Amino acid sequence: MKKGKQLKLKVQLLSYKMVLLTIVLLIGYGCDTDDTQTVVTFTELTFQEEFDTDGTPSTATWNYDIGTGLDGWGNQELQYYTDRPENITVNNGVLIITANQEDFNGAGYTSARITTKDIFEQQYGRFEARIRAPFGPGLWPAFWMLGANSDEVVWPACGEIDIMEIRGQNPSILVGSVHGPGYSAGEAISKDYDLVNDRFDTGFHVFGIEWGPKYVNYYVDDVLYSQITPEDVTGEWIFDDQPFYIILNVAVGGTFPGPPNADTRFPQTMLVDYVRAYK
Amino acid sequence: MKKERNIYSKIALLLGFILALSVGCEREVSDDVEFAAFGNNPDVFIDGFSGGLEYLPFAGSKLDAFTVDSDESYQGDSSMRFDVPNEGDPSGSFAGAIFPDNGGRDLTGYDALTFWAKATKAATINEIGFGNDFGANKFLVTKQNLRISTTWTKYIIPIPDPFKLTVEKGLFWYSEGPEDGDGYTFWIDELQFENLGTVAQPQPAIFNGVDETSQTFIGITSTVIGLTQTFNLATGIDQTVTAAPSYFTFSSTDVDVARVNELGEIAVVGTGTAKITATLGGVSAKGSLTIESLGTFLAAPTPPARDAGDVISIFSDAYTNVPVDFYNGFFAPFQTTLGGADLNINGDNIIKYTELNFVASEFKNPTVDATPMTHLHVDIQVQEAIDSGDFIRIELGDFGPNSAFGGGDDSSGSVTIDGTALLNNQWVSLDIPLDDFSGLTSRSNLAQIFFISDATISTILVDNMYFYR
Incomplete structure (x- = not known):
């Protein structure tokens, strides 16, 4: 954990705001150069999904992962993923992934998971999405990436970058992680960000990374809260080798959040306003 | 983009402030300005009574159950100490009091009453909350069966709808009896209203969230019961409190059959069917009562007294x-x-x-x-x-x-x-x-x-x- 670096730098979506905040930073942090980091700003749009067309997200842009995977997608997750509108649809310019409590093909919950595998894959750049999270114990929304060779090698050799993961029982805590050989699952290189006096399920927030050679920078809204570099990982750095693809999903239960309980309210929805990538 | 508007409005405010300082001309306040008549001090008890706060124990309670304890505190140099009596204590069978500020406070800017508490043993406080002023208790809020432990822990009692609390007198109240016959002591510190920003996902309920049906007759009155408000807290848990009827807006689908007032009192006025529902802070409450009014009712003759x-x-x-x-x-x-x-x-x-x-x-x-x-x-x-x-x-x-x-x-x-x-x-x-x-x-x-x-x-x-x- 590099607490000292948190909050010290601001990633800007638009340049004119950057000037403003630069001034704020100059005033606020003055000569405190020890915490300075280099933030690469990627501005050339390479992928843009605004969810402007009502109905089911297009299979030209998204793959649907269906079912329960192997061992609940490797995490003992409890949901069955479908492509039904009850679980995934676009309405009023927003993607809605809905986790329902229902008996379905042997599972007690349903939800949805979409990916850009073999459709949009990119090495390095900025990947961001504007999302309102679901809430409640056992809910596990995620905006994340896997290495393009995820079907050819055994996870975590392909690498995984988790841009946004939230445990529904911690509605104010964002988790940003990387997984690789020697540092996966419970041993992932992770950092929490506490949205003090606010929550991720009551409004939209922008979650993003800027990924370049030997670093992944994590930001939420205008706050850069984490940088992960080869020095931080307890194994081989595998994020300079291949393109990654994007995944959006809402899991129920599993090793990360634990199971839902009597306080968990269903249905739960994750709203996604847009997903964009830049290089 | 809401974010930027906020930033700009803050800049505008700042600039305005600087300008105001620089220009520095003094003016009379315009006649259109109305100042809030009530203070919004969030403190109830931090290291002593906040301004205006009083202590009024319940009749029948151990009157000296509450003291200010300067030997024990979570923060600062004193806390509120509550000595719950043993069963059979001649000085009172339970501990209970209200802590009002009879000047009234504007609590609309807060979303919860919070405090730190610990006890000499793990215990369950029967009732604890705010809104009790020994008057109409119009906006009474009660957390029932609050579990406390022997270590200082923060507790959050959400406000069902802060917009209602423009002039609230009842800042804190509690009522607790012996645990299995035995008294004990608990302490409360840093008792205050806060705007946590994480009190979210309201789920109000009437009739405990159940859709009920009742057959009745003209002239029969009843009351909406099982009134609760539930929020999800930053800890992920749902916190449910009992909320007074005045937090709710009640309605009847047919006012020619049944009417319901702001206190949740239902009066059956005609024959037919009417459904009683409610909202709290614009959110529909779970639960309802469908009234089937059978018309005018006359009881059967009362049987004579017999051996x-x-x-x-x-x-x-x-x-x-x-x-x-x-x-x-x-x-x-x-x-x-x-x-x-x-x-x-x-x-x-x-x-x-x-x-x-x-x-x-x-x-x-x-x-x-x-x-x-x-x-x-x-x-x-x-x-x-x-x-x-x-x-x-x-x-x-x-x-x-x-x-x-x-x-x-x-x-x-x-x-x-x-x-x-x-x-x-x-x-x-x-x-x-x-x-x-x-x-x-x-x-x-x-x-x-x-x-x-x-x-x-x-x-x-x-x-x-x-x-x-």
Whole structure:
């Protein structure tokens, strides 16, 4: 954990705001150069999904992962993923992934998971999405990436970058992680960000990374809260080798959040306003 | 983009402030300006009483249960100490008090009352909250059964709807009795209203979130109960508090049938069906009450006082009833009759049967020896037009010496009441000599009373069903 670096730098979506905040930073942090980091700003749009067309997200842009995977997608997750509108649809310019409590093909919950595998894959750049999270114990929304060779090698050799993961029982805590050989699952290189006096399920927030050679920078809204570099990982750095693809999903239960309980309210929805990538 | 507007508005504010400082001209406040009349001090007890705060213990409570403790605190140099008495303590049977600021405070800018607490042992505080001012308690909030432990822990009591608290006097209250007979001590510190920003996902409820149905009559009043507000806290847990009716906005789907006021009092004013629902802070409450008003109700005549030895009551509020297994056996497959002893009108229990073809009340545990009795009394109100040929046959069943149905020793007898002897929407009191039940060879093991209409009459009320002499 590099607490000292948190909050010290601001990633800007638009340049004119950057000037403003630069001034704020100059005033606020003055000569405190020890915490300075280099933030690469990627501005050339390479992928843009605004969810402007009502109905089911297009299979030209998204793959649907269906079912329960192997061992609940490797995490003992409890949901069955479908492509039904009850679980995934676009309405009023927003993607809605809905986790329902229902008996379905042997599972007690349903939800949805979409990916850009073999459709949009990119090495390095900025990947961001504007999302309102679901809430409640056992809910596990995620905006994340896997290495393009995820079907050819055994996870975590392909690498995984988790841009946004939230445990529904911690509605104010964002988790940003990387997984690789020697540092996966419970041993992932992770950092929490506490949205003090606010929550991720009551409004939209922008979650993003800027990924370049030997670093992944994590930001939420205008706050850069984490940088992960080869020095931080307890194994081989595998994020300079291949393109990654994007995944959006809402899991129920599993090793990360634990199971839902009597306080968990269903249905739960994750709203996604847009997903964009830049290089 | 909302974010940028915020930033710019802050800049504008800042610039405005700088300008104001630089220009520095003084002006009278315009007549349009209205200042808030009430302070918004969030502090209740930090290291002592906040300004205006008073201590008023409940009558019957241990009056000195509360003290300011300067030896124990979560932060600062003192805390609130509460000594819950042992059972039988002559100084009071429980600890309980309100802490009002009778000047009133504007709490609209906060979303919760928070405090740190610890106790000499793990315990459950019966009631703790705010909004109690020894007045109307209009915006009373109670957290029931708050579990506390022996280590300082922060507790959050959410405000159901902060916009209601423009002038709140009741800043804090509690009531706690001994735990399993034993008193103990708990401390509260840093008691204050806060704007946490993480009190979210409201889920109000009335009738404890259940959709209920009630049959009633014109003139009967009742109250919306089971009023709660639930928020999800930053810890992921749902916190449910009991909320006073005035936090809710109630409505009735048909005000010509039932009306509901801001205190949740329901008045039935006409015949028909109306559904009572509510919202809190613009969020629909779970739960409702569907009222089926049957119109004007007149109770059956109250039975005369009788010595206990002169009456065997199966169903009445005037006498003590013998053990009854049921007032509707739902005998499959031929019985259509629904309902039973489920009407209660101002404390008057009444049986209502619908879709009647036949129905039995059974009292076989033990069976009843009505040998000394001379009559069966029953009040019947038919709730529909009575046609020619309609009837209700009353049948008594005796289970014989084996006190069980069947076995070759049972007997039964019946008396048929012709429709002409019954009245629509009016009680008819029947006193039938037991000797008229021809075929009933014994009444020393009575166990059943049947009403049989063969569907000629389908809806009846029944009251005051007893044997007497």
